[in-house]
Amino acid sequence: EDKVVQSPLSLVVHEGDTVTLNCSYEVTNFRSLLWYKQEKKAPTFLFMLTSSGIEKKSGRLSSILDKKELFSILNITATQTGDSAIYLCAVEAGNTPLVFGKGTRLSVIA
Amino acid sequence: NAGVMQNPRHLVRRRGQEARLRCSPVKGHSHVYWYRQLPEEGLKFMVYLQKENIIDESGMPKERFSAEFPKEGPSILRIQQVVRGDSAAYFCASSPVWQSTGELFFGEGSRLTVL
Numbered sequence: 001e002d003k004v005v006q007s008p009l010s011l012v013v014h015e016g017d018t019v020t021l022n023c024s025y026e027v028t029n030f031r032s033l034l035w036y037k038q039e040k041k042a043p044t045f046l047f048m049l050t051s052s053g054i055e056k057k058s059g060r061l062s063s064i065l066d067k068k069e070l071f072s073i074l075n076i077t078a079t080q081t082g083d084s085a086i087y088l089c090a091v092e093a094g095n096t097p098l099v100f101g102k103g104t105r106l107s108v109i110a
Numbered sequence: 111n112a113g114v115m116q117n118p119r120h121l122v123r124r125r126g127q128e129a130r131l132r133c134s135p136v137k138g139h140s141h142v143y144w145y146r147q148l149p150e151e152g153l154k155f156m157v158y159l160q161k162e163n164i165i166d167e168s169g170m171p172k173e174r175f176s177a178e179f180p181k182e183g184p185s186i187l188r189i190q191q192v193v194r195g196d197s198a199a200y201f202c203a204s205s206p207v208w209q210s211t212g213e214l215f216f217g218e219g220s221r222l223t224v225l
Contacts, residue, residue, distance in 0.1 A: 009150075042113070042219065098153075
């Protein structure tokens with residue numbers, strides 16, 4: 001059975017800190033890994049990663065994939081209170097729908 | 111452009127009643143996916159539909175749950191004879207083609223509470 005595991009499940013940091021969120025996976029016929037940010041509303045797309053070692057970057061957020069070790073990390077530098085959210089990792093494998101991890105709940109306090 | 115629209119946003123039902131959740135995909139998207147999110151859990155796939163067809167319902171409970179995406183109108187997720195364990199947030203997502211392009215566009219979810 002395809003599996004996506006995120007760690008930590010929750011994290012509390014102070015504004016300005018840098019955080020690293022982890023996502024490991026075990027799937028058959030890996031195609032891509034996606035990161036979403038979920039505040040109190042709809043999950044919103046952050047990154048899609050398909051190739052190892054190529055960093056995707058958007059402002060203070062960046063992500064990289066390691067297909068050999070089967071994991072990805074999401075980095076957020078200089079965190080702000082607006083970064084508080086649940087960060088979801090999802091993996092696309094074969095022709096099956098996206099498989100999501102349980103998410104990491106990030107709380108950034110002033 | 112309007113995103114994925116779900117309604118109702120909140121729904122309260124008593125055990126044994128029926129719940130109907132609606133999803134209008136992004137204009138031009140013909141692929142719809144329903145996911146369920148329990149507290150402290152990730153999104154669990156339920157069903158994938160194209161217009162008038164159920165493509166994959168492997169994540170949907172065999173009893174009491176059904177989904178449709180008619181030629182005209184929104185996709186509907188129907189839960190009959192609801193039980194307390196059905197309380198969850200139900201998210202709909204859409205894409206213009208099969209998700210293999212990567213990004214799904216999510217609605218804001220319908221939160222079902224069963225008393």
